Amino acid sequence: MLEALLVMALGAVVLGAALGYAAVRFRVEGDPLVEKIDAILPQTQCGQCGFPGCKPYATAIAKGEAEINQCPPGGEEGIHKLADLLGREFKPLSAEHGIEKPKSVAVIDEQACIGCTLCIQACPVDAIVGAAKQMHTIVAKQCTGCELCLPPCPVDCISMQPIGESVESWKWKYPVFKINPTQREAA
Amino acid sequence: MTALQRLFKFNGGVKPAYNKEASTGLPIAVAPTPTLLVIPLHQSIGGPPRPLVKAGERVLKGQRIGDADGNVSSAVHASTSGTVVAVEMRLMPHTSGLSAMCVVIEPDGRNEWIPRQPFDFRSASPAASRDFLRDAGVVGLGGAVFPSHLKLNAGKQGKLDVLVLNGAECEPFITCDDVLMRERPEEIIKGAVIMREMLSAGEVLIGIEDNKPAAIAAMEIAARAANRVAGANVYKVGSVPTRYPAGGAKQLIRVLTGIEVPHGERSTDYGVQCFNVGTAYAIHEAIELGQPLISRIVTVAGNVGQARNYEVLFGTPMKDLVALCAPLPDSDRLIMGGPMMGFRMPGDDVPVVKATNCVLVGSTALFPPPPPEMPCIRCGECAKACPADLQPFEMYWFSRAKIFGKAQEYNLFDCIECGCCAYVCPSRIPLVDYYRFAKSEIWAREVEKEAADVARDRYEFRLLREEREKQEKAAKLAAKTAAGREKAAAALAEAAKPAATPEEDAKKALIAAALERARTEKARVHPENTADLTPEQQAEVTAIEARRAEIREMAKPHLRPDD
Numbered sequence: 001m002l003e004a005l006l007v008m009a010l011g012a013v014v015l016g017a018a019l020g021y022a023a024v025r026f027r028v029e030g031d032p033l034v035e036k037i038d039a040i041l042p043q044t045q046c047g048q049c050g051f052p053g054c055k056p057y058a059t060a061i062a063k064g065e066a067e068i069n070q071c072p073p074g075g076e077e078g079i080h081k082l083a084d085l086l087g088r089e090f091k092p093l094s095a096e097h098g099i100e101k102p103k104s105v106a107v108i109d110e111q112a113c114i115g116c117t118l119c120i121q122a123c124p125v126d127a128i129v130g131a132a133k134q135m136h137t138i139v140a141k142q143c144t145g146c147e148l149c150l151p152p153c154p155v156d157c158i159s160m161q162p163i164g165e166s167v168e169s170w171k172w173k174y175p176v177f178k179i180n181p182t183q184r185e186a187a
Numbered sequence: 188m189t190a191l192q193r194l195f196k197f198n199g200g201v202k203p204a205y206n207k208e209a210s211t212g213l214p215i216a217v218a219p220t221p222t223l224l225v226i227p228l229h230q231s232i233g234g235p236p237r238p239l240v241k242a243g244e245r246v247l248k249g250q251r252i253g254d255a256d257g258n259v260s261s262a263v264h265a266s267t268s269g270t271v272v273a274v275e276m277r278l279m280p281h282t283s284g285l286s287a288m289c290v291v292i293e294p295d296g297r298n299e300w301i302p303r304q305p306f307d308f309r310s311a312s313p314a315a316s317r318d319f320l321r322d323a324g325v326v327g328l329g330g331a332v333f334p335s336h337l338k339l340n341a342g343k344q345g346k347l348d349v350l351v352l353n354g355a356e357c358e359p360f361i362t363c364d365d366v367l368m369r370e371r372p373e374e375i376i377k378g379a380v381i382m383r384e385m386l387s388a389g390e391v392l393i394g395i396e397d398n399k400p401a402a403i404a405a406m407e408i409a410a411r412a413a414n415r416v417a418g419a420n421v422y423k424v425g426s427v428p429t430r431y432p433a434g435g436a437k438q439l440i441r442v443l444t445g446i447e448v449p450h451g452e453r454s455t456d457y458g459v460q461c462f463n464v465g466t467a468y469a470i471h472e473a474i475e476l477g478q479p480l481i482s483r484i485v486t487v488a489g490n491v492g493q494a495r496n497y498e499v500l501f502g503t504p505m506k507d508l509v510a511l512c513a514p515l516p517d518s519d520r521l522i523m524g525g526p527m528m529g530f531r532m533p534g535d536d537v538p539v540v541k542a543t544n545c546v547l548v549g550s551t552a553l554f555p556p557p558p559p560e561m562p563c564i565r566c567g568e569c570a571k572a573c574p575a576d577l578q579p580f581e582m583y584w585f586s587r588a589k590i591f592g593k594a595q596e597y598n599l600f601d602c603i604e605c606g607c608c609a610y611v612c613p614s615r616i617p618l619v620d621y622y623r624f625a626k627s628e629i630w631a632r633e634v635e636k637e638a639a640d641v642a643r644d645r646y647e648f649r650l651l652r653e654e655r656e657k658q659e660k661a662a663k664l665a666a667k668t669a670a671g672r673e674k675a676a677a678a679l680a681e682a683a684k685p686a687a688t689p690e691e692d693a694k695k696a697l698i699a700a701a702l703e704r705a706r707t708e709k710a711r712v713h714p715e716n717t718a719d720l721t722p723e724q725q726a727e728v729t730a731i732e733a734r735r736a737e738i739r740e741m742a743k744p745h746l747r748p749d750d
């Protein structure tokens with residue numbers, strides 16, 4: 001158990017180095033406020049906020065042209081973070097933009113796929129691979145769950161599947177304590 | 188004299204009831220092979236191994252059934268010979284109660300080994316030796332199951348000052364290291380010799396709590412023998428004061444060497460590396476006997492008639508193991524590990540894995556439910572007890588309030604979850620539960636953030652690609668229309684030609700030449716959107732320009748001045 005520390009430290013160093021590298025390698029000169037807002041947005045690139053991606057939405061927020069509660073994938077937590085960053089009032093997620101859903105990935109029914117490439121063109125993060133008239137498949141690790149590939153598919157062979165919990169991704173729950181003896185028995 | 192003369196102290200710590208005698212009365216017994224072995228593929232820190240076998244396949248004892256996925260991973264092996272009946276999801280020995288991929292083997296009772304070959308690590312490169320240990324599935328057996336080959340890296344300096352062998356075993360009830368040191372000290376030292384050579388370590392300090400005199404005596408004899416072979420006093424046994432958690436890596440290093448590894452840093456940076464004695468034994472078995480890690484010593488204790496240590500094949504269901512020890516009728520739970528740091532199992536049919544140092548049988552009488560939590564009175568008892576020199580009440584406060592950044596500022600990740608703070612807390616706050624909650628939240632966020640960063644990069648790359656394609660298309664279109672226009676113009680000129688006088692012709696030719704000059708001049712000026720191009724884009728633009736020029740060349744002979 002104690003060596004877990006080592007592992008965590010190692011992980012932190014590796015992640016830090018990777019992020020540091022990415023920060024230098026992919027630096028985009030731009031408005032620091034937009035960058036900060038963009039860092040909070042989930043990068044699903046789904047367009048539900050009414051903008052063609054997270055960055056345009058971030059730009060609109062920074063200019064004061066958009067509310068902070070239009071991003072369903074970011075959820076309440078994202079809105080709280082934006083409210084904190086911008087010193088604005090928290091608002092519940094605007095229903096017209098969508099609802100918060102459990103994180104999912106798109107899965108192509110490979111039997112039904114006709115290889116039309118329409119989904120490839122729709123995917124904002126190039127997570128779909130396949131050539132014309134060949135079966136397509138989705139790289140689950142890169143799929144952001146934006147659902148943009150669903151409508152273009154002429155044979156409706158793409159479906160969203162929620163990401164289940166695994167031993168690795170499982171999280172310790174917030175400690176809850178039994179208030180009275182009856183409840184303690186039940187638990 | 189091999190014993191250490193000087194010892195240091197770590198701060199904090201507690202003295203819980205040790206309850207160790209019950210399981211040390213009898214020697215290690217070999218647990219019988221069960222009727223079905225359920226071997227989880229993912230038994231160590233790092234990537235889950237890829238399965239190498241399918242249902243129906245026959246496997247031999249020690250055959251690799253899961254291949255390390257990358258370097259931060261560790262292989263798994265069949266614990267005995269038999270037939271793979273399934274590769275499927277099975278309940279894991281994990282608090283979550285979730286399942287994971289397991290290889291289910293029906294033993295054939297023949298115990299037929301794969302060909303076993305010792306590994307000549309002295310003539311192999313350090314990297315090859317590490318790969319060998321990775322493929323032999325050797326991981327830290329103290330409970331953290333960190334792949335050992337990753338720790339057997341001498342690092343930048345190429346050598347280590349001190350190799351610490353951890354035989355402190357401070358957690359109540361657990362005695363698997365104690366009996367291993369009593370019964371197989373030579374093998375442990377042989378493992379230490381290998382590790383010392385691989386790490387080019389100076390001395391080897393073996394830390395054992397002073398409540399294990401038999402283990403200390405046995406290890407001292409083995410260490411003396413090794414010192415004679417080495418011709419120097421390098422293997423030293425240190426009897427460390429019995430105080431929980433003396434077996435914490437940083438705590439033991441501090442007691443044995445006086446080195447205080449600061450918050451957020453690793454002991455390797457201070458020339459020290461720490462391994463469990465069981466790991467040393469496993470390394471000896473892998474390198475000198477060619478036997479991968481397929482079993483370990485497990486203490487069965489707690490609410491049982493006869494507590495004892497068993498050598499258990501990985502994949503053995505815990506209930507089969509516990510049944511050997513006559514569990515008392517009021518037993519209601521299994522805990523993997525000890526009462527301080529152990530984890531409650533979701534059922535009794537979960538398998539013994541590499542991390543299982545102890546199966547503790549519990550009952551409500553033995554471990555009564557915790558009394559209700561009361562508010563923190565900031566008495567500071569927890570801070571006094573914390574062996575990692577942390578401020579538990581601050582970490583608790585921020586974890587509870589879900590202000591994770593602050594909790595991290597108080598070095599949450601240096602908490603070893605030893606439970607000393609919760610043990611002494613007068614308000615009986617289950618502090619460690621809050622730390623585990625906060626840590627897993629922080630990790631989940633880290634993973635999420637990483638995924639978002641990847642998505643952002645991929646999205647930006649796609650935009651760039653789309654922009655480039657658009658430019659390409661526009662360029663092609665422009666080239667086409669230009670060529671078309673020029674052709675039409677040529678046809679027109681052909682038709683107009685006879686009417687023109689030679690004089691006019693000459694004039695027109697002059698004008699045409701001037702126009703052409705102007706055109707080429709214009710083409711040389713860069714359009715706005717091609718400023719700041721990457722080399723690849725530039726190359727593409729040049730190619731397109733070349734094509735355009737070609738087309739222009741082709742069109743030229745027919746070019747007439749009335750364009």
Ligand code: SF4
Pocket residue numbers: 041042043044045046047048049050051052053054055057070071072073074
């Ligand atoms: S709604 Fe979609 S596109 Fe808009 S900010 Fe959120 S994740 Fe990004």
Ligand code: SF4
Pocket residue numbers: 562563564565566567568569570579580583608611612613614615616
């Ligand atoms: S021991 Fe308990 S009550 Fe005292 S400061 Fe720590 S958490 Fe608070």
Ligand code: SF4
Pocket residue numbers: 569572573574575576577578579601602603604605606607608609618619
């Ligand atoms: S559980 Fe963590 S905070 Fe509590 S005493 Fe142990 S190391 Fe310190």
